[in-house]
Amino acid sequence: MKLIVSHMNLDFDGLASLVAAHKLDPKAVVALPPSLGERVKQFLHLYTRSFEWFTYKQIDWNNVRAITYVDCSTDERAGIASFLSPNEIERSYIDHHQTEATGANITLLLQPIIQNGIKITPVEATLFGLGLYSDTNRLTNETVTIADLEAAAFLHVNGMNLKVIHEFLQAHVGEHPLFETLFNAVDIQTIAEKRIVFSTCIADQYIGDIAAVVEEIHSLYAPDATIVLCQLHHHTYMIARATSADVPIQIVAQQLGGNGHDYAASAICRNEPLAKAYATVHRMLTTCIQVKIPIRSIMHWPVLAFSATSTAAEVFRSSKDSSYKGFPVVNDNNQVIGMLTAAKLKKAIDLNGGIELVSSIMSKKVHTLKATDSIEQGKKMMVENVIGRIPICKNDGTLEGIITRSSIISSQFNHSAHYSASELTRYFGVKPFAFLQKIGELADERNVQVYIVGGIVRDLILNRPSKDIDIVVEGDAISFATTLATHFGGEVQQHNHFLTATWIFQNVSIDFVTARKEHYRKPGALPDVQPARINDDLARRDFAINAIAISLNASRFGDYLDPFQGRQQIQTKTISILHPLSFIEDPTRLFRALRFAKRLDFQLSNETKEQAKSMGNALKTISKQRVYHELELSQRESQLPWLFHALSEYPVWETLIGAEMSEYAYTHIQQLFRANVSESIFLAIAAIAYQRHSLTALHAFALTKLSKKLLADIQLIEQHQDEISLDDLHGYLYSVKRDALLFITTLPNKENELLLRYRKAREQLTPLVTGRDLIALGFKPSPHFSTWLLAIEKRQLRGEIKTKTDALAWISNKINKHER
Template sequence: MKNMQTKPDMEIIVTHVSSDFDSFAGMIAASKIYPDAKVVLPTSINQNVRKFLALYEDSLPAFQKPADIDLSSVKKVIMIDTKIPGRLGSVKELIEAKKAEIIIYDHHRNSREDIGYGLDYSEEIGATTSILVDIIKKRKITITPLEATLFALGIYEDTGSFNYPTTSQKDFNVSSYLLKNGANLFVISKFLNLSLSDEQHKLLEKLISNCRKLKINEKEIIISYAVTDKFIEGLSVLTRKLAQVEDIAVVICWVKMKEKTYIVARSDDIEVDVSRILTAVGGGGHPQASSGITKGLSFSEIESKIISSLQKYIKQPLTAKDIMSYPIRVINEEESIYKVNEILKKYGHSGIPIVDAGGDLAGIITRKDIDKAIKHGLSHAPVKGFRSHGIITASLNTTIDEIQNLMIENGIGRIPIINKGKIVGIVTRKDILRYLHGLAFLKYPFKQQNYERLFGLFPNDIQNIFEAVSNTARELKYRAYLVGGMVRDLLLGKQNFDIDIVVEGDGIIFARKLSEMLSARIDSYEKFKTAVLILKNGQHIDIASARIEYYEKPAALPDVEMGNIKQDLARRDFTINTLALSLNKNDFGSILDFFGGRKDIAAKRIKVLHKLSFIEDPTRIFRAVRFEQRLGFKMDSQTEKLAISAIEMNIVSELIGIRIRDELISILSEEKPWEALRRLHELGALKKIGINRELTSEFIYYIEKVLKKCLSLEVLLGKDRRKLKLLGKIVRLGRAKRGACEFGISFAGM
């Protein structure tokens, strides 16, 4: 046996027991960053790692056994692939004594068992090794082809060869770097796909024989168990094999080997997080791959705990009613091809359901069908002769997985949703893709608690308003959402008490009911289904029905129709203003982000929702500039190009004068309006509204001086009157030939 280590100020690199390739490779990568630290090999390592060591140990750094380390001489511990002291074996005592400096590199989600101190470099990505290799890359530390291969093994294993949802861009980037530095894909494949031993084959047969299929909230799960009289490694591999044999996404196995029971869970379903499920038996790990070890629990106790945990953490699946578009636009079967063609062009639909005289679904007609009919000179004919028969439909409670299968099996892109014989909505390919590629597009409360806590930052009177809105929505069976700048500013940490409420239902009925609760005065606008409540303290609450807008021609005011919250948010000016927070009892505080608004807020980016946004409403150009200056954001390159293009097309010139005036007055209300004027000049917008003068530095200087003078006189003249007068002066200056200096002096002397 080696002598006990006595070197003072010793640094050690440790990882969890049952070390896999990610944790083992992570330790070797850490030794490149901390060359004076000793790598401590855990008491147990996975079979494929041990086989790798049998071949390549001589080419890797020397390892220490835990028993060879004098813990009293350790001053620094570098923890790899875990934050839980209980998974470190004997080193746990040193951690709990808090006598050593702790540095952590991990990629697992935080848990209650985590160490509560230390320098933590963890990231929630695909593999811990990726974090360390990224540092190696940035520091330009030399690595050998063998090290590159080992590091890649760690990343490939823990990302499921880049198939697991936890895989990040960093995992891809560092893997590319490793391949450039000699990582051997043949070796990687060899050690990730080891053939089974005879003992493993027999154990797999037992697991197949004992497996039982469960169905919990529409999710199919396989559970299985076995007993062996000795330890057989590779249960994680066998669990994956069982999933492949049974063609099931979620599998949980437990095997008693001597006095311990080993539990392994695997999930290829993004909605089933097995790391949470195994907490019931003391396990943990990744959402897609977790494990645990228990003593003293019978098989029936383990099964009972796991099933209870499955029922707790597997939520009811999302169904058609969660993602469908509604209310649905339909046409009568007697309508002409010409009329239907006009409707499709007006709303940009690629198809539309057809109903009979009783309102029952009679078919669907697509843009392709319409084009063929027109080509044959049949514009006058009723659509019923061209509709698709044998329509595939679904109910409100049909799961999204079932709808997806219907689309695939029948080669269709839209499925009408039927309730009590009537069409109540439609699910399209686009809806399915949003679900598959980002839950942020859906009403999914994955951020609910965080945002609910933020509501506590509002004054009590504002919180009382939100509670009244929630109660009103529940009483009327509506859904109500907080929208607009208040949501944006809430995420930015800015104070904003301008309350805008959108309801799925009649906004005026909602406003009347809410006004009774709040003892508020109400002004309503029947045409647009909007209302304003004025409380006794002067607080205004804007209420609107969720609606759709469409524009008959550029720069015109929009026509509106009733819609749902998704359609309402789709008509907003910029993505940063498309967020909505639920004020409904069942998901209070959850965020709806259909258009990537949170991502653009984080990037400080102003982005339009579609390419014709500025053509439809050129005032959005002025608002974009205003938000740039107010929030410190910047239009993205595509949005700026679209703004310049709309300006060059003279769309701004088509605006009604009062709309331009209102936008400019809003700009003059900002803290530094001269910056916004400078930006409008850069874009070419000022020339289009009659301000033709070049904005030289001298001109800007005097404009700034005049605006500051204006602000000081607001008390005397009133804000709106003062700004109108100022606006007139700026426009006249833009058309005049006298100098900016002369103007500034004359204006300031008013």
């Protein structure tokens, strides 16, 4: 016999999971635990004929050979430990508490039901909906996933009755025997800046559905967490609800032998009276509640601040290009003494041209915080004082940064996910990972935020090897790298101009870069940079897949920031720019986008393609050296012919050389690369221009002596390719480079048999006589030497001279009149 079981005090998610598991395995037997939630009892009383189940006492446990556990994973939690026979039992588990892949357990079972096209009745859909909605707080918990939402849509299509769900979830908790007792016993405390509601009671008999009372109290007071402890006989039962994962009720429950998830958990404090259980739970919460994320993590700096002795007009001129709506006012010691809003500034300008001093129009009532204060404190201060920005100051009042409403909102919607130490060790290796930990520990000591950013994070997600470790520092990267060397040894190579440094320690090199933001004064120009926060640094990057950061600080080690949904882009194998003007600011990003697409087998998003096609003449503003640099990077990855073709989808070649690339040109480029020509980038560009008779545009791309020579040779071959003999051709083309001949003779749509023969003959032509040989014969050095040697080569091509002896004899016979 195969059983399907769930947990004691069965709730709707457990009941729904039992029924759904039976749909997937109809031969298995559903066994209900002896204790059911009150609302579950009511539901089963009404719909008793819609489902088939047995009680534990009705099961012949000696015949049980397999058990599937749903919404739980232990015999104790399922209440079957005392029933089990000594027979060997095969066990399987479907428990979202273990995987955290879904907000409700029923979702895990609905996924194969949907995939396999299994039909469900409206009553089953409604029960499954009760499980889904009750365990996710009506799909509002942070644990809700796309899979949960898809499950809700499936249930809706299959007849889920929302009215029935509302009736059962809207329990009449006011009538519960313990409601008044627990409500009157409410004690609100603050632990590690978290608002916790405690309530306790002692019961002389079992009373079901206390969870409904806990949920009602949690809803009424809206704290960070609600903890209810109820003593029954020798044991105390804990039922907990939380608003966010910051109060780890699941961890507390697990330490007590129970389980749950981030928002609902329960446990039994066995053989502990109420007072002792309360002290235990309180101590656990005190030690394991997560410290609030500090304001430093969202603070903007450097801050645009002004002196109290400046005039309104001076401030207006200095701030008109900024988007800020308010500015701190500081004294000579950079201590904050006021706040000036953009509205007051504009009013002063409109009234009298802004002649007043800032000190006369600023607000002297200033609310400040420290960088170590919590984001929650900042949020509370803004709401209570109806302000939109708060200066962040050091202990002596000097300005350190600023937060705004946007900072707070962004922090609420950009939750950090996490990479575990084992995941990072597996990727980096033990030794580099140990370095990263040391860096994070020192960063916390020095009150500095450090991150790994960009390509290495992308490659980590893709599980691709990455050679370099680049670390972004909020602050002075050079100073931080120097501090590392002082503490741990090694040497530091400083690059002051670029605000970067390299720490070399035990043969491991780690690059440190100062976090910065960029401003482009005009399209294609190199940007102006200034120090900034990590979010600004991510915003300046090229694509979402490269705009992900992982914190190295010991206090937040492994947390990642992904404000542009780069992980999602990686999962969908998509490359997207971060804003519409990205290609206008830096047109070479298109080259990089295509290079990444080829390397990673990704695709550019439709919006990114459209923005690339509409970049206009921005490409004309970048230097040819930068174009060459991007093409050389692709050449190193053996991508060049592909990249040239991929770029033809965009107005790149038309903008740069006035010619679109034809299929003939692409075929020509492929043949040139197969021939392994030198200056391959220049000749590939020349292949495009040649097809459209635009060789004059190539002068700007002839950046080396060799490329200039090749361009001149190609033009010379064009002039003389209609000669009628090999020696005539050689008379004109003897000095042209082999690759220039290859360029013309590999043209796919132009065949010149004589020129092709000449190229092959040239490749086999070996000079038989040199100037030294002529001097040895007694000739004095003369400009005639080159003429004679060329004449010999022509006769070699005709087959008249085959050896050095023949060549010297010809010279002696034909030039005996020349003075020796």
